[in-house]
Amino acid sequence: EGRKVRNSRRARAMSKKTRYGQKEQEDAWLNAEVDALYRLAQAGVRVPEPFGFVDGVLLMEMISDEDGKAAPRLDDVILTPEQAKVYHSQVLSDVVRMLCAGLIHGDLSEFNVLVDPKGPVIIDLPQAVNASGNNNAERMLERDIDNMRRYFGHFAPELLNTDYGKEIWALYEAGDLYPDTKLTGCFEHNIKSADVDELIEIIESAKEEERDRQERLQAAEAGND
Structure with missing residues (x-):
């Protein structure tokens, strides 16, 4: 949702799920991941650095541990509360x-984060969505952040009482979110009941x-006729 396919033949094939359409869908997902990697690396997000994309092959940085071996997934490490x-x-x-770069991971969890000597590195971005072009962007952002809260909360239970997802989205919607924005983890939910009569009046x-x-x-x- 929110992704555009300019070629009408390609769009029809993808919607009908023909063999050609499935191939185009795969290419579109791969291209989306490549675009996201370049965009996020430029924005300073810790993702594998992309080196090139030629003939459907993406060459990118290997995330490694202190011994030069493949870095473990976040799910495979035991953390202290401070870590x-x-x-x-x-x-x-x-x-x-x-x-701030306009993207939401969309599937962020302990299985899509590697850990190198400097900390977490986010991977797997083919499903990254455009924050302003997807009707489910807010829900997907909150799900990503809630997944991280639950995982890290196993080691540091105080994190379970935070509400960064709604805080971040509210700042984004208000145009007040920046890479260096200081977050509190608190969000005041609006429990005021909607004025139904006023809403119906607006609709009418x-x-x-x-x-x-x-x-x-x-x-x-009629006048033109």
Whole structure:
């Protein structure tokens, strides 16, 4: 959702899930990951550095541990409470940088984060979504952050009482989110009941405006005839 396919033949094939369409879908996902990697690396997010993309092959940095071997996934490491809080803060900072760059991971969990000597590195970005072009962006951002809160909360239980997801999205919607924004982990939920009568009045007013617009269009078309 929110991704554009300019070629109409390609878009039809993808929607019909033909063999050609499936191949194009795979290519689109791979291209989306490549674009996201370059975009996020430039924004300062800790992702594998991309080196090149030629003939469907993506060459990127190998994330390694202190011995030069492949770095473990976050799910494979045991953390102290202090490490958990530091890593959680680093991941949140990267999530904020991603959102400031216009992207949301969409599938962030302990299985999509590697750990090198400097800390977490976010991987697996083919499903990254455009924050302003996807109707589910807010929900996906909150899910990503909640996944991280639950995981790190196993080691540092105090993190379970935070609400960074809604805080970050509220700042983003208000245009007040920046890479260096200081977060509190607190969010004041609006528990005020909606004024249903006022809402119905607004809807009816919008309907009336649309009816007037349609009548003017019809009158203009009749005059042209």
